[in-house]
């Protein structure tokens with residue numbers, strides 16, 4: 576083929592380091608940061624960045640599913656995000672509706688199951704409806720779990736879990752000595768997942784900030800932390816592979832026996 580004018584990018588060298596025969600993390604968690612900055616760089620309103628961010632969710636979810644990832648947890652909205660301007664919050668609350676209309680048919684084709692952790696009952700009714708519909712329409716899928724952390728905060732999750740444990744103890748259903756890491760993990764929001772995929776092997780944060788920001792505090796006790804300067808709308812399959820390659824490299828050096 577005549578390729579003189581082809582704009583096809585050369586494969587970046589890190590693809591060589593990524594090895595599909597090595598361990599693919601079962602659970603990947605991502606803090607999707609940088610939509611606002613992406614928009615600002617283009618003199619666009621912040622919401623244009625969020626729109627582009629949804630497209631990235633679709634692409635990255637497909638890529639992860641193709642690689643055999645079991646759970647992909649995406650931090651979409653934290654309990655602190657309510658402090659943003661009303662117009663931005665209102666726009667964000669419509670995203671799951673948009674996502675449901677445009678992406679759920681694809682998810683069904685790809686056998687992906689939607690799941691949500693967070694305080695869903697505090698969301699506007701139309702948002703709750705879209706979230707519950709996405710969960711319901713994909714509930715029989717047996718492939719990757721696409722898990723949105725939505726109106727989620729990790730300290731609140733740990734407090735809710737503690738209240739659940741205390742209630743069980745008060746009712747005599749649980750002995751004090753039986754409060755273990757395992758029984759505690761059971762009552763966290765991630766307790767709905769199989770035990771071997773509850774905790775992410777790797778946490779990725781885009782956009783250059785190196786903070787956890789109240790995300791999965793209990794679950795990341797042993798996770799690799801991977802920070803990239805790429806903004807979320809620029810993140811793609813290649814970025815995901817780069818993160819996995821970094822995990823594989825660290826795992827080879829420090830992990831195992």
Ligand code: V0D
Pocket residue numbers: 607610625628629632650651652667668670671674675689691705706707709710723725807
């Ligand atoms: C905006 C970048 C998908 C981060 C990604 C307000 C911020 C796009 C969902 C979604 C958001 C959530 C639940 C669900 C289906 C889809 C989403 C929010 C923000 C919360 F069942 N993208 N997305 N939710 N953004």
